[in-house]
Structures are given as C-alpha cells and as structure tokens.
Amino acid sequence: MPTSPDVFIKHPEVPVTSIDAISSDTDISRSDSRVSPPDRRPIPPPPPRTRPTSSSSTNAVAQSDVEPCTMVIRPWIDPLVDDDGHDPRSRYVEQFWLGVLGPTATWILRRLVAGLERHPDGYQLDLALTAKTMGLSYTAGRSSPFAKALQRCTMFGLAHQTSDGLAVRRRIPPVAHRHLRRMPPVVQSAHDDWERxxxxxxxxxxxxxxxxxxxxxxxxxxxxxxxxxxxxxxxxxxxxxxxxxxxx
Structure with a gap:
C-alpha cells in the first residue's frame, strides 16, 4: 500500500504574547481607568499663640493702682429726720439698728457720716482704701463684702444712689416697726421702754x-x-x- 504523502495542514498564525506582556497591559488599563482626586491646597497652620509679657501685666497693675475706684459722698438733706433723728454713733443705733443693718453696714455708715462732718458739702471716697482700712475685701462689682454693706445702707433707706455716688443721711430715723418685729423679744421690749x-x-x-x-x-x-x-x-x-x- 503506497504511503500517502505527508499532508501538512496550515493553521492560521496566532500571535503569541508573553505573560509579562499581558500583565503589563492589564496594569496600564487599570491605571487609565482610575479617576485622579482633585487637587487640594494645603491648609496653612494656625498662628502661634502669644502670652502677655511680664511688662504688660506690670503696666496693667500699675494703671489700676494709679486709677482707684472712687465715688462721691454727699449729704442727704431731709429736714424732718435731720431734726429728730439719731446720730449714727449713738447708743440707739447700736441697740436697735445694729441688728437690722448688720455690723459691717453700721460701721461703714459711721465712717461716711464722719467724713461729712469734716466735709459738709461732700467728698470723694476711695472704695478700695476704705475697705482695706476696715479689714474688708473689695473687688469691682457687687459681690464683695464692702459693696454688699453699701447696698444694705441703700436698701434700708439710709442712703440713696446719685449719678456719681451716694447721698447719705447724717441722722438716722427711728427703727420701723416692721424691722422691730423681726428682732428678739428683749430688743423689742427695750425699744418700747425707750419710747415710753x-x-x-x-x-x-x-x-x-x-x-x-x-x-x-x-x-x-x-x-x-x-x-x-x-x-x-x-x-x-x-x-x-x-x-x-x-x-x-
């Protein structure tokens, strides 16, 4: 049997690529598909904090010492009370007004009236210095013991506020009965004996x-x-x- 000649079948050429080439093409396609983020400008750092120097604090303290807090004290002109009232340093005030005003307000009232005796038309009162000489603390506002005592003098009608200070009674009226009712019975009895x-x-x-x-x-x-x-x-x-x- 005759041998058939070798038949060679020609297949179409298929391009052969290497694995490295495929992976590189794939990486390129992926990188192209990514969306690059928008450009962001860097945020500048905050300014550095500075502390006040010792010289500035010293100047503030010096300025507060040069400009003390003051008020003007004037007499409260009341002919009725001025004729029949009691001296703030009298025993009547000690026995019957002391429990109403309190010791601090009573002493401050005496100080203010003593100043009006030396300066009948009025005078300027250094609040911080006066509080310090009386052993009291003073701060700006109404929270210090000295300021609260001044408010009690106004509350009980022994002084009233003016545009630049206080008008103070030089004579103290008799204690009102509404205040006496809050006092101990022995004080009420002593006041009745005083009036009789x-x-x-x-x-x-x-x-x-x-x-x-x-x-x-x-x-x-x-x-x-x-x-x-x-x-x-x-x-x-x-x-x-x-x-x-x-x-x-």
Whole structure:
C-alpha cells in the first residue's frame, strides 16, 4: 500500500504574547481607568499663640493702682429726720439698728457720716482704701463684702444712689416697726421702754453739766453719751444731751 504523502495542514498564525506582556497591559488599563482626586491646597497652620509679657501685666497693675475706684459722698438733706433723728454713733443705733443693718453696714455708715462732718458739702471716697482700712475685701462689682454693706445702707433707706455716688443721711430715723418685729423679744421690749421714757428737767440739767465738764477736759463727742450712761444718766437723756453737744 503506497504511503500517502505527508499532508501538512496550515493553521492560521496566532500571535503569541508573553505573560509579562499581558500583565503589563492589564496594569496600564487599570491605571487609565482610575479617576485622579482633585487637587487640594494645603491648609496653612494656625498662628502661634502669644502670652502677655511680664511688662504688660506690670503696666496693667500699675494703671489700676494709679486709677482707684472712687465715688462721691454727699449729704442727704431731709429736714424732718435731720431734726429728730439719731446720730449714727449713738447708743440707739447700736441697740436697735445694729441688728437690722448688720455690723459691717453700721460701721461703714459711721465712717461716711464722719467724713461729712469734716466735709459738709461732700467728698470723694476711695472704695478700695476704705475697705482695706476696715479689714474688708473689695473687688469691682457687687459681690464683695464692702459693696454688699453699701447696698444694705441703700436698701434700708439710709442712703440713696446719685449719678456719681451716694447721698447719705447724717441722722438716722427711728427703727420701723416692721424691722422691730423681726428682732428678739428683749430688743423689742427695750425699744418700747425707750419710747415710753421721758426726760425730766433735773436729769437734763445734770446731764448737761456733766457733758460740758467732759468736753472741757478734752473728751471726744463720740464717747459723751456712753460716759453719761456710765455715770447713771438714763438712755434717753444721755442721747438728747450728746446730740445737743454735737450740734454746738
């Protein structure tokens, strides 16, 4: 049997590519399909914080020392109370007003009235210095003990605010009954005895002679009433004589 000649079948040529080439083409296509993010400008850093230097704080303290907080104190003109009222340093104020005002407001009121005796038309009061001399703290505003005591003087009608300070009573009116009702019974009873007591001519003359002798010997007006009571003069007579001596 004759052998058939070798038949060669020709297949179409298929391009052969390497694996490296395929992977490189794939990477290129993927990189082309990515969307690049938009350009963002860098955010500038915040400015550095600076602390006040010691010189600036020193200047602020020095300025506060140069410009103290002050107010003007003027007399509160009230003819009715000025004629029949009590001296703020009297025993009446100590016995009956002290429990209403409180000790701090009572002492401040005495200081203010003493300043009006030296300056009848009014004077300028250094608040910080006055508070310090009385052993009190003072800060700007209404929260310090000194400021609260001034508010109590205004609250109970012994001073009222003006455009640049306070107008202060030089004489203190009798304690109102609504305030006395809050006091202990012993204080209420003592106030009733004070109002019912009367002054006799003999006791008034004796008290005047003793008061004149005290003044001639150099005693202070502020202690005349207490000394009269100490030698046996009744409270009402001693208060009347001491008030007359202060008006001389």
């Amino acid at each position: 007591s009367s002054i006799t001519i003999d006791s008034l003359s004796r008290a005047h002679r003793i008061a004149l002798a005290m003044l001639e010997s150099g005693d202070d007006l502020a202690v005349i009433e207490h000394q009269l009571v100490a030698v046996g003069i009744d409270d009402l007579t001693a208060a009347e004589v001491a008030d007359n001596a202060a008006r001389l």
